[in-house]
Amino acid sequence: MKSLVTGGAGFIGSHLCEELIARGEEVFVVDDLSTGSLDNVRHLRNNKDFHLVVGSVLDDTVLTELTGEVDRIFHLAAAVGVKLIMDRPVDTIETNVLGTEKVLSLASKHGKKVLVASTSEVYGKHRDHTLSEIDNMVLGPTKKRRWAYACTKALDEFLAFAYHEEKGLPVVVVRFFNTIGPRQSGQYGMVVPKFVKSALLGDPITVFGDGTQSRSFTYVKDAVRAVLMLMEAPAAEGDVFNVGDGREITILELARRVRSLTSSQSEIVFVPYDRAYGKGFEDMERRAPDISKIRKLVGYGPSVGLDEVLGIIIRHMRDAGIGETSAHRAL
Numbered sequence: 001m002k003s004l005v006t007g008g009a010g011f012i013g014s015h016l017c018e019e020l021i022a023r024g025e026e027v028f029v030v031d032d033l034s035t036g037s038l039d040n041v042r043h044l045r046n047n048k049d050f051h052l053v054v055g056s057v058l059d060d061t062v063l064t065e066l067t068g069e070v071d072r073i074f075h076l077a078a079a080v081g082v083k084l085i086m087d088r089p090v091d092t093i094e095t096n097v098l099g100t101e102k103v104l105s106l107a108s109k110h111g112k113k114v115l116v117a118s119t120s121e122v123y124g125k126h127r128d129h130t131l132s133e134i135d136n137m138v139l140g141p142t143k144k145r146r147w148a149y150a151c152t153k154a155l156d157e158f159l160a161f162a163y164h165e166e167k168g169l170p171v172v173v174v175r176f177f178n179t180i181g182p183r184q185s186g187q188y189g190m191v192v193p194k195f196v197k198s199a200l201l202g203d204p205i206t207v208f209g210d211g212t213q214s215r216s217f218t219y220v221k222d223a224v225r226a227v228l229m230l231m232e233a234p235a236a237e238g239d240v241f242n243v244g245d246g247r248e249i250t251i252l253e254l255a256r257r258v259r260s261l262t263s264s265q266s267e268i269v270f271v272p273y274d275r276a277y278g279k280g281f282e283d284m285e286r287r288a289p290d291i292s293k294i295r296k297l298v299g300y301g302p303s304v305g306l307d308e309v310l311g312i313i314i315r316h317m318r319d320a321g322i323g324e325t326s327a328h329r330a331l
């Protein structure tokens with residue numbers, strides 16, 4: 001089996017490539033390295049079944065060639081994360097909408113199955129229940145830039161279902177909830193790598209707002225397992241699935257947990273959203289998935305708890321030399 005992974009040099013994409021290679025499959029990656037990096041796939045690059053093309057999904061020539069080559073496509077390339085959306089809205093909207101349109105139209109032309117990565121952001125501002133695939137989207141106004149990311153991904157979903165229903169293209173849409181693990185960068189505002197790095201360095205751990213907002217965190221290897229289960233389940237075609245972990249934690253509790261697991265003395269400081277993201281920024285108070293649909297269809301459930309995943313991330317960052325001291329080395 002040959003797979004194309006768009007965004008394969010990114011965080012989730014690199015773990016997906018690793019798993020596909022471990023299964024003896026051939027993997028083609030197209031990645032423009034905007035938020036991904038060669039470091040993420042360095043360990044795969046000598047493998048004869050791994051092929052990396054540094055380029056954009058917006059490039060017709062590259063994408064046409066790769067689509068013709070493979071049996072199926074995992075479309076993960078996107079401009080990701082709230083910070084990026086706030087800083088570079090035009091790039092975000094164009095990459096996420098035009099990139100997905102190109103992938104779907106070429107997949108349709110060549111008759112290749114596609115899995116499209118969407119996000120829990122499409123649910124928007126729900127607060128009183130865990131989120132299931134049939135919930136409404138509750139998004140803010142178009143003048144509030146942060147909602148652009150959710151809108152682009154929602155449009156990707158509409159387009160994927162349109163290709164499925166009108167042109168018979170086999171597609172599956174996954175809505176990732178906050179996914180964490182080694183190789184995730186804190187550079188673009190992702191909370192767990194930022195907290196762990198600050199804790200290891202003894203820097204203040206910065207919590208936006210009052211920290212009572214809650215999230216659920218999924219281990220990246222579980223997310224990859226879910227993606228592969230869904231890609232390989234014919235009954236998943238033409239449908240959308242939450243990929244997450246139903247257990248919730250507040251951001252303040254997360255900061256405390258990270259501090260304790262790293263034995264750090266870092267102070268926890270609170271920064272108003274306005275100061276971090278500009279006036280009028282809206283965040284979601286709560287975001288946790290109902291995963292009964294994916295559980296029922298393919299038997300998926302999370303394999304590890306949050307402390308274990310945090311432990312893996314902490315070890316990975318320490319191995320990379322972050323916050324290394326003689327005391328740590330002795331542990």
Ligand SMILES: NC(=O)c1ccc[n+]([C@@H]2O[C@H](COP(=O)([O-])OP(=O)(O)OC[C@H]3O[C@@H](n4cnc5c(N)ncnc54)[C@H](O)[C@@H]3O)[C@@H](O)[C@H]2O)c1
Nearest residue numbers: 007010011012031032033034035036056057077078176179
């Ligand atoms: N990590 C999460 O918690 C999370 C949550 C919800 C949804 N997602 C979705 O999962 C997918 C993967 O996200 P990630 O967390 O691995 O982020 P990431 O930023 O590490 O991965 C995205 C990859 O896409 C690449 N890319 C961006 N624009 C491109 C373009 N025009 N052409 C080719 N490559 C391009 C980047 O260089 C990067 O390697 C994205 O579609 C994202 O929206 C992730």
